[in-house]
Amino acid sequence: MSSDSPQEIGRRIAACRRARRYTQTALAAASHVSYAMVRAIERGARRPSDEVLEAIADALEVDVARLRADHAGMERRVHRALPALSEAIAGYDLALGPPTRSPEELTEGITTAEAWRLAAQYGRIAAVIPGLLTDAIRYVHAAPGAEHQDAARMLASVARTADAVAFKHGAHDLSARLIDLMRWAADRADDPLVRATASYVRAETFFAARAHEVGLIAVEQAIDAAPPPDGRTQAAARGALHMRAAVLAGRAQNAAAADSHLAHARQLGEQVGREGCYLGTAFGPESVRIHEVSVAVSLGPEHADRALRAAATWAPGIDLPAERCSGFYIELARAQDWAGRPAEAFNSLRMARTAAPQHTREHPWTREVARNLRRFHRSDAESLTHFAHWVGAV
Incomplete structure (x- = not known):
C-alpha cells in the first residue's frame, strides 16, 4: 500500500492538471479515464490503480513518481525493457531488413525520447526504446548513401538514450555495449562532434569501473581530438568534456587536474554565454557551476566546505534538465x-x-x-x- 494518502495523490494530480491548463474533462479525454473517476481521484475519494495513475501521468506528461512517490510501475517497465534492449543490439553490425518507421517518424520518436532522457523519465523511455533502437539500427544499414550520415547520427542519439536507462538502473554491462554501439555509429556519421559526445558518454564506463585515472586519460585524448571551439556547439562539446574530465580527476584525487579542467570548462561556459542543450548534453555557466560542486564532492569529505561554498546563495534554474x-x-x-x-x-x-x-x-x-x-x-x-x-x- 502506498504511503501517500488518496488526498495527497489527488492534490498532486490537480496541481499538475492546472499547471497544464487542463480541465478535468480534458484530462479525462487525454488519459482515457472517465470524468467521474478523475473527479473522484482529485477529491481523494478514490485511490487510482497503477494503470490509471500511469495513464493520467502520461496525459499530463509528468513522471508517475510526481503523483505517487512509491510508484513501482516504472521499475517494472524498465527491467522488462533491458532484455529487449540487449536483443536489439545483439547483431547491430548486420543488415536485417528495413525499419518499420519512416525517417520522419523515427526522427520524431528519437527526439521525444531524448527529451524524456533529459527529464529523467526512464519509465516512458523504456516503453518505446527497444523498438526505436531496432529501427535506428536497421535504418543505418538501409539508408541511401545521401542519408547514411544522418541515419548514423540518429542511431548515436537513440543509443545514448537507451544507455541512460541501462546505466541509471545498474545494468553496466549492457550500458557498455550500448556505448560501443554509440561509438560505432559516431564513426559512421564521420562527425567529430558526434565522436566528442560519444566520448563524453563513454566516461560512464570508467565511473562504473572506478577506473578514474584511465578515464581521465581517455577524456583528455577526446578533448585533444575535439574540433576547435570556434562556434557555440563546438565550444559546448569541448566544455562538456572538460566537465567530465574534472570529475574524473576529482575521483582520482588529482585536485590540480580537476581545477585545471574546471577552469577550461568555466571559460568555455562564458564563451557559450547561455545554458542550453547541445547535441543532447546540457552545457553553459550553470552546468559548470553544478560541476564545481561535483568536483568538490568527488575529492572527498575533507572538501565538503568547498562544495558548500560553491552552492552558497545559488540554486539551479528551472530551465536546466531535471x-x-x-x-x-x-x-x-x-x-x-x-x-x-x-x-x-x-x-x-x-x-x-x-x-x-x-x-x-x-x-x-x-x-x-x-x-x-x-x-x-x-x-x-x-x-x-x-x-x-x-x-x-x-
Missing part, C-alpha cells in the same frame, strides 16, 4: 551530511526528488545519505523513514 538539477541536490546533500548538517541534507534530497524522482530513487548516493541520516540523526524521523523506504535504504 536530471542535472537532481544530481546537483544529491551531491549537495552528500556534502551537507559530511559537514554535519542533517536537516539541510534531507531537504536537498527532497529537492532532488522534486526535480527528478526516478533519477533520485535510482542514485546510490541518495540511498547512502538517507541511510546515514536515518542512522545518526533523529529529527524529522517519520518523514525520513518514509523517504528511506522510498529509495530502498531500509
Whole structure:
C-alpha cells in the first residue's frame, strides 16, 4: 500500500492538471479515464490503480513518481525493457531488413525520447526504446548513401538514450555495449562532434569501473581530438568534456587536474554565454557551476566546505534538465551530511526528488545519505523513514 494518502495523490494530480491548463474533462479525454473517476481521484475519494495513475501521468506528461512517490510501475517497465534492449543490439553490425518507421517518424520518436532522457523519465523511455533502437539500427544499414550520415547520427542519439536507462538502473554491462554501439555509429556519421559526445558518454564506463585515472586519460585524448571551439556547439562539446574530465580527476584525487579542467570548462561556459542543450548534453555557466560542486564532492569529505561554498546563495534554474538539477541536490546533500548538517541534507534530497524522482530513487548516493541520516540523526524521523523506504535504504 502506498504511503501517500488518496488526498495527497489527488492534490498532486490537480496541481499538475492546472499547471497544464487542463480541465478535468480534458484530462479525462487525454488519459482515457472517465470524468467521474478523475473527479473522484482529485477529491481523494478514490485511490487510482497503477494503470490509471500511469495513464493520467502520461496525459499530463509528468513522471508517475510526481503523483505517487512509491510508484513501482516504472521499475517494472524498465527491467522488462533491458532484455529487449540487449536483443536489439545483439547483431547491430548486420543488415536485417528495413525499419518499420519512416525517417520522419523515427526522427520524431528519437527526439521525444531524448527529451524524456533529459527529464529523467526512464519509465516512458523504456516503453518505446527497444523498438526505436531496432529501427535506428536497421535504418543505418538501409539508408541511401545521401542519408547514411544522418541515419548514423540518429542511431548515436537513440543509443545514448537507451544507455541512460541501462546505466541509471545498474545494468553496466549492457550500458557498455550500448556505448560501443554509440561509438560505432559516431564513426559512421564521420562527425567529430558526434565522436566528442560519444566520448563524453563513454566516461560512464570508467565511473562504473572506478577506473578514474584511465578515464581521465581517455577524456583528455577526446578533448585533444575535439574540433576547435570556434562556434557555440563546438565550444559546448569541448566544455562538456572538460566537465567530465574534472570529475574524473576529482575521483582520482588529482585536485590540480580537476581545477585545471574546471577552469577550461568555466571559460568555455562564458564563451557559450547561455545554458542550453547541445547535441543532447546540457552545457553553459550553470552546468559548470553544478560541476564545481561535483568536483568538490568527488575529492572527498575533507572538501565538503568547498562544495558548500560553491552552492552558497545559488540554486539551479528551472530551465536546466531535471536530471542535472537532481544530481546537483544529491551531491549537495552528500556534502551537507559530511559537514554535519542533517536537516539541510534531507531537504536537498527532497529537492532532488522534486526535480527528478526516478533519477533520485535510482542514485546510490541518495540511498547512502538517507541511510546515514536515518542512522545518526533523529529529527524529522517519520518523514525520513518514509523517504528511506522510498529509495530502498531500509
